[in-house]
Amino acid sequence: MPDEVKRIVCLANSRKLGGRCIAGKEVLPNRTIGAWVRPVTDQGSGEVPTWECIYPDGREPAVLDIMEIPVLGHVPKEYQQENWALDPKHPWEKVRVAPFERAVALLDPPAPLWSTGHSTYNGRNDRIPLQDAVGLPDSLRLISVSDLTLHVSMPGESFGETRKRVQGRFRYLGVEYWLRVTDIMWENEYLSRSNGDYYVGNAYLTISLGEPFEEFVYKLIAAIITPGGPPWKAQLRFPS
Secondary structure (H helix, E strand, C coil): CCCEEEEEEEEEEEEECCEEEEEEEEECCCCCEEEEEEEECCCCCCCECHHHCCCCCCCCCCCCEEEEEEEEEECCECCECCEEEECCCCCCEEEEECCHHHHHHHCCCCCCCCCCCCCCCCCECCEEEHHHHCCCCCCEEEEEEEEEEEEEECCCHHHCCCCCEEEEEEEECCEEEEEEECEHHHHHHHHCCCCEEEEEEEEEEEEEECCCECCEEEEEEEEEECCCCCCCCCCEEEEC
């Protein structure tokens, strides 16, 4: 038996370097919702290898799965307080799936997405200086937005770079954000589409602060949650 098991409702299965970033909120024994939990490994930047975050039947965790994850202990970073060391000797177990209607109870209280005013060339309010991230009490938020648009582009095309990128654009508490999407399912679907803007509308978003790069940490859309999953029929509104 593992030393400790965290039962969480999964709120992110996102791409992180060569593995995954899995995160969710703890389901306490009295069935109330506790704090965020992000299982990490001692590899690279803490990413979880894909073979290590699967259920016994070979499937990966999906958003709103309630699952049990074996952990060794709390290992917070200066800019990620929610990290827990994963116990690799024991498998993950899926308990059940939470209905979409319950997701509203998982939302974090409305608050600015950390500091604003720092943007990349192709983003908007999408990063904060590492020195400002150190000591933050959280690096994960679940928010509700009403105007999500997915922007598919090749931002490096003028420099001969042909890789596509999926970016989520929305307003939250009066501030505009253009953040990169790392949600595995949504990113894979929209990378196969033509460049342009796809309107999604209402959605719950898991926003995560990623690993530092050149003295900044970046705000990422680690999960997009809508009824029934991704809207595969979302229409291209503004071709680029």
